[in-house]
Each structure stands twice: as C-alpha cells, then as structure tokens.
Amino acid sequence: MPYNSFEHYPMSWKPDREELTYPYYASLAAKLENDIVHGILAENTMLPPQRELADFLDLSLSTVTKAYKICEEKGLIYGKVGRGTFVTNGCVNKTIVTEEREGMIEMGQTLPFYEYNVIVSQIASEILKAPKSHTLFEYSYPLGTPRQQEAAKRWLSLHGMDVPRENIYMASGAQNALALVLMSLFKPGDKIATDAFTYPNFIGLANMLNIQLIGLKGDENGILPYALEQACRNSKINGIYLMPACANPTNIVMGYERRAEVSKIIKKYHLILIEDDTYAFLSDNKQQPISVNIPEQSVYINSMSKALCAGLRVAYICFPERMRKQLENAIYNVNLKTPSLNVEIATEMIFSGIYEEIASRKKEEALKRNEIFCQYFPEIPSGDIKSAFYKWLHLPKGCTGRAFEMMCRERGVNVYGSERFCVSENFGINAVRISISSPPGIEVLNKGLKIVREVYENISQSEEASYIF
Incomplete structure (x- = not known):
C-alpha cells in the first residue's frame, strides 16, 4: 500500500x-x-x-x-x-517547569506576575488571625464548606458557567484537576483528541496514564472540524481536550461558529469534552464556554493560578451528574481534599472583590508588555488576546523550535520550542513560545526581547543554514 x-x-x-x-x-x-x-x-x-x-x-x-x-x-x-x-519513559524531558539558572532571563516558563502575591499573603494572615482558624487544618469538609462552594459558583458564573454548587468540585490547581479527570473518566489505551500543540503537562499526564493523544490540524480559529470528524471516523476517540478561550501555547481564541461546529461533532460521537479555561480571564471578548452547549458530555476546569496566584493551587471542576461518582472517588483516593486554607483564601478574594483588582492589574501589566513585544516584532499579528501572558512566534524555514531554544539559551534567555507542546505531528510548523509575563520588570523584558530578536534575525539572514537538531 x-x-x-x-x-x-x-x-x-x-x-x-x-x-x-x-x-x-x-x-x-x-x-x-x-x-x-x-x-x-x-x-x-x-x-x-x-x-x-x-x-x-x-x-x-x-x-x-x-x-x-x-x-x-x-x-x-x-x-x-x-x-x-x-x-520509554525518561528518554526526554518535556516539562515546562525548569530550574532557575543565575543570570538567565526566564521567558520559557509562564510566571503570572508574582509581585501581586503580597496581597494574597495579607489575606492569608487575616484569615489565620480569625477565631477557629485552626479548623482549616482538619480533614473536615473534603468537598468544601457551603460558603466555599458558593464562592466557587460565583467565580464560575463570571466565566459563563452557571451551574448548581452541588456540581462543582475543588482541586489543587488545574494540573491536579486534569489528573483527577483522566484517572476517573478514562482508562489506559483510550484516545483523546487535542490541538496539534497543547499544554505540555497535559501531554505528560496522558503519557503517564497510557492515554494516547491525537493531535489535530487547526487554523487561526482552532481545531478544524473536518480533522476532528475524520479522526472520529477512523479511530475510536474517547474524548477531546480544548482551551478555546485562550489556547496554550498559541493564544488562539475559538470563535462562536467554530465552537458550535466542534460541539456538534463532540455530541455526535459521544466524546467527553475536557474544557480548560485557565486563561479565560484574559479575554475581553467573553464567549460562552463550549461546555454550556453540551453539559452532559463536558468537564469544565477553571484555575486561579494565572488570574490570582500560582502558589494558591485552587481550581474548580464543573461536571454533569453522571460523572459525580467517578470524580468523587478520584478526589477521595488521590487528594482526600484540597487544603482548606488555600480554598478559604480563594473564597475570601472572591467575596471581597479583591480578585477583580488583582486580575485587572495583571491584565494592564500584560497589555503594556504586549505593546513592547510588538516593538520588537511588528510583523507578528497581535492576535485576539491583547493582554496575553505569552506570544507564539513562528520561525524561519529550516529552524526548529528546539534549535531556536538552544540558541537563545546560549545567549542567556530561556524560551520554549514548539517541540515541548507538540502532540504528534507538527504540520510543518516550527515555533517558540515566549512568556512575556515572566521577566521581573520592563528593563529585563526589553533585554530578553532584544536578544530573541537578534537570534531571529541571524537565522532569517542565514538562508542556506540548517538549524534542524
């Protein structure tokens, strides 16, 4: 053949x-x-x-x-x-959490403006001064107190998910939520469709659990419906993982029409949708989550790690009634509970409205940094997310993401090549993700972007050179 x-x-x-x-x-x-x-x-x-x-x-x-x-x-x-x-496990390290190296400008790992953690620290201090704060360190309320559940409901409603609080569980961050979902709703050998480039830690989780990911071709609106339909016809696809509000690493926002088309295919083939809305707060053009259209087939995850505080490790999981038992078993067997102190801090920020201040200030800072990025790369479209925490830079022909990553690293800047995010086939795309939220200050950001631009221009001018390694 x-x-x-x-x-x-x-x-x-x-x-x-x-x-x-x-x-x-x-x-x-x-x-x-x-x-x-x-x-x-x-x-x-x-x-x-x-x-x-x-x-x-x-x-x-x-x-x-x-x-x-x-x-x-x-x-x-x-x-x-x-x-x-x-x-074989251990052949290559694709983690997006790297050890800090002295003098290295970090633009690989996405750090969500740590300077606002002082506000979170102050809230934690006040909570611990309250009477009976010692009860936050008990095993009680493994699924959260009624007040914490109500705060979760309020947070999710801000992102278009209006669900009963009984259908919301708490997890220790999005990564933990994804692990709970994969372990409880899928089994080894199952297949999950994803964007061709997606969140590396989701790739790692799937690999650990022997769940096969099928990377699908997409365009400026996300996964192509015909590619998803074709995959479902050719193979038994069990689920699909999407970040439609702001894809990691591409920053692609899936539009209304594309969401509707994808929803129909998910419904037609009885797929389980895992919708990760961690970066949804960055979008000014709020769109209804896909999960709203197909609630009985969807698990919706929204984490506070980027919007509020990375170290808080609180995420919320929305689920249909038919998935309750499996998810609850996973929570009891894996987590037992999400630390009550963390959840109480998140709850206080939601009810007090402080979350709005932190998220707004982060978006303002990110907007400034996007404008600076455009000064170094004016030829790159700004995209739908004007306050993006990272940028997706397509590379000149003949240069792989891994090669560009190594060349930048030699110059003292850490960026992440597209291979870290690639599920299987790259469809001819070589790129790097540049996390502009990570450098500590505008001066360091400018220094890092200047080096990245110089490496980019050196490659562009070396037409006969090959940087595939």
Whole structure:
C-alpha cells in the first residue's frame, strides 16, 4: 500500500519516506531515535503497529521490525505483549517547569506576575488571625464548606458557567484537576483528541496514564472540524481536550461558529469534552464556554493560578451528574481534599472583590508588555488576546523550535520550542513560545526581547543554514 494513502489516517508517528536512505532499517531506526531524543515523540507514546508502519512507508515488515529492535536494544522503546510498542519513559524531558539558572532571563516558563502575591499573603494572615482558624487544618469538609462552594459558583458564573454548587468540585490547581479527570473518566489505551500543540503537562499526564493523544490540524480559529470528524471516523476517540478561550501555547481564541461546529461533532460521537479555561480571564471578548452547549458530555476546569496566584493551587471542576461518582472517588483516593486554607483564601478574594483588582492589574501589566513585544516584532499579528501572558512566534524555514531554544539559551534567555507542546505531528510548523509575563520588570523584558530578536534575525539572514537538531 503506498504510504501517501495514509494522508489523513491518525498515526502517532509518520516518518517521511523520502528522508530514508539505504539500508532502510538503519535509516528508519536513526529517524525514530532522533524523534524520541528531540521530544517529537513523547514518552510512553504508543508507536504505530509494525505492519501498519510498513504499509505506510511501503517497506517490508522485516525492515520495520529490525528498526524497532535496534531502538529497543538502546532502551528507547519497549513492547507490551498484546498492547503494542511504546516510547520509554525518561528518554526526554518535556516539562515546562525548569530550574532557575543565575543570570538567565526566564521567558520559557509562564510566571503570572508574582509581585501581586503580597496581597494574597495579607489575606492569608487575616484569615489565620480569625477565631477557629485552626479548623482549616482538619480533614473536615473534603468537598468544601457551603460558603466555599458558593464562592466557587460565583467565580464560575463570571466565566459563563452557571451551574448548581452541588456540581462543582475543588482541586489543587488545574494540573491536579486534569489528573483527577483522566484517572476517573478514562482508562489506559483510550484516545483523546487535542490541538496539534497543547499544554505540555497535559501531554505528560496522558503519557503517564497510557492515554494516547491525537493531535489535530487547526487554523487561526482552532481545531478544524473536518480533522476532528475524520479522526472520529477512523479511530475510536474517547474524548477531546480544548482551551478555546485562550489556547496554550498559541493564544488562539475559538470563535462562536467554530465552537458550535466542534460541539456538534463532540455530541455526535459521544466524546467527553475536557474544557480548560485557565486563561479565560484574559479575554475581553467573553464567549460562552463550549461546555454550556453540551453539559452532559463536558468537564469544565477553571484555575486561579494565572488570574490570582500560582502558589494558591485552587481550581474548580464543573461536571454533569453522571460523572459525580467517578470524580468523587478520584478526589477521595488521590487528594482526600484540597487544603482548606488555600480554598478559604480563594473564597475570601472572591467575596471581597479583591480578585477583580488583582486580575485587572495583571491584565494592564500584560497589555503594556504586549505593546513592547510588538516593538520588537511588528510583523507578528497581535492576535485576539491583547493582554496575553505569552506570544507564539513562528520561525524561519529550516529552524526548529528546539534549535531556536538552544540558541537563545546560549545567549542567556530561556524560551520554549514548539517541540515541548507538540502532540504528534507538527504540520510543518516550527515555533517558540515566549512568556512575556515572566521577566521581573520592563528593563529585563526589553533585554530578553532584544536578544530573541537578534537570534531571529541571524537565522532569517542565514538562508542556506540548517538549524534542524
């Protein structure tokens, strides 16, 4: 079967047949090793069955078997009887939490303006002075007090989710909420559709739980409906993970029409929607969450980490009644409860209105930083989110995100290449995410952007150079 007949067939790995040289088994093994080491293939990714890959590449089965064997002997992949072949855990580090290095300008990890944490600290101090504050350190109210649940309801209503407080659970941040959802509503071997580039820690969670992610092609409005429909027809897709209000890392905002189209497909194929609205507070053009249209198939997550305080670790999960038991079991078995002090701090900020002050000041600061970014990259469209915490910069032809990341790092600036966010196929896109909220002050931001611009221009002017490594 000619390999191009698999053009729209969902596969976790699609090496280019034209890049292979004789002997093909050795060349294929080298290609597989390169894609694993450089993070193109995530840890625990299930590789295509050998016969399927052989058909795709129009090679013999023995050729593919030899290639897999070479990588297996190197510890890069491993097989599970009756289940398939997977990328070995520990081959590559895709985490977006990195250790600080002295003198390095941080523009990789997204730090949400830590200077406003002093306000959170003051609220915590007042709460601890109150009578019976010691009860906040007990096991009581694992799902939150009625007052805390009411605060959660109020917070979610600000983002278009008007649900009964009984259908809201609390988690220790969005990452924890995603873990609870994956562990309770999905099982190993399930498939979840996502944007081609998405939140790396979600990729890591799925890999740990042996849940396969299917990255889908998109445009300036998000996932393409036909790509989702095609994936559902060709394979058993169990769910879909989206950040429609402000996608990480691309900053794409999914419009009304696209949301409606995607909703219909989710409903048609009975998918579970995981809607992550962590960055929704940044949008000035508020849109109804997709979960509102298909509440019985949706889990909606909204975290306070970026809007209020990263270290607070409080997120809210909205769910339909049919998912209550599974989620509750996950909370009791994994968390037992979200720390009451953290939840009480969040509750006080919501009822007092302080959250509005913090979120507004963060957006104002982010807007200024976006304007500065535009001075260095005037050719880059500003996008729908004018107060974005990060920017998605497409790179000149011939330069990978990983290469650009390394070149910037050599100059003292940390940015994140697109490989960290890539689910499977990059659809010809090489880019970097530049977190403009992270530098401590405008002076450091300017210094970092100046270096990034210089690296960008050096690559653009070196047309014959190849930066693929």
